[in-house]
Amino acid sequence: MKHVIALDVGGTGMKAALVGADGALLHRARRATGRDRGPDAVVAGILDFAAGLRAHGTERYGEPASAAGLAVPGIVDETEGVAVYAANLGWRDVPLRALLAQRLGGIPVALGHDVRTGGLAEGRVGAGRGADRFLFVPLGTGIAGAIGIDGRVEAGAHGFAGEIGHIVVRPGGAPCPCGQRGCLERFASAAAVSEAWAAACGDPGADAADCAKAVESGDVRARTVWQEAVDALADGLVTALTLLDPRILIIGGGLAEAGETLFTPLREAVQRRITFQKLPALVPAALGDTAGCLGAGLLAWDLLATTAPSDDSSEVTT
Secondary structure: OOEEEEEEEOOOEEEEEEEEOOOOEEEEEEEEOOHHHOHHHHHHHHHHHHHHHHHHHHHHHOOOOOOEEEEEOOEEEOOOOEEEEEOOOOEEEEOHHHHHHHHOOOOOEEEEEHHHHHHHHHHHHOOOOOOOEEEEEEEOOOEOOEEEEOOEEEOOOOOOOOOHHHOEOOOOOOEOOOOOEOEOHHHHOHHHHHHHHHHHHOOOOOOHHHHHHHHHOOOHHHHHHHHHHHHHHHHHHHHHHHHHOOOEEEEEOHHHHHOHHHHHHHHHHHHHHOOOOOOOEEEEOOOHHHHHHHHHHHHHHHHHHHHOOOOHHHOOOO
């Protein structure tokens, strides 16, 4: 059975799959990223993980994987196949595509940015399926975005497209590691809500999920923290939709797990802010933590479709 390898590398864990031509996850696996062992060890771990997946695919499906897709965090040069910079993993200018292709016997390899790759999956087979224009915004440790246009995700001229988390929504506000002050992710990410709620309730171990539960129980302090985050997020989203005019806004990540505790006030806050803009559908992401793997698999199948268009078996049907 024809299949591809898909890898989604995070700061703490790696998710992987063998993906069939119909987009089905034929086999899944996870392992720790092991960043405490250093950047070179992380790269070695990725290559070993991929080699194990290749061996499993050969044994189980009678042939090795036809291609591989790899999603990683940080700054990614998708054209050259280089992980330019990843603070959490200690990477600088790592030629991951070439290294992985060599380890896997020379098969085609696609390298993608983790959020854009997850957005690709949400746009094609998830919450944005069928939409010609969408914006995918996961609310996790930070905030990034994926701009979907006609079945693909826009990387930008330098690979920075979609960095909505660094829109300044509170000028002169909290300093951001990017060098600016008042960035969206300093107020509306899961990490920011966790920090604010821990300070408000006096429990250093409290997090955003705890804040959401407190909101649901009617805690006034929690509602204040939550509303401040919602208002900041609405400001950032309205800026984005003014520029991009998406048909659908897809919100994912840890903060979105609060469900309507987030989405009801967020829809109201966005509605209050728009004037001439067309209000897009604002929906939760559908794929959860499988989005990165699915997206990496789509990248691999897309690569096969462009390198061997006459091979019908290499086309993804979703």
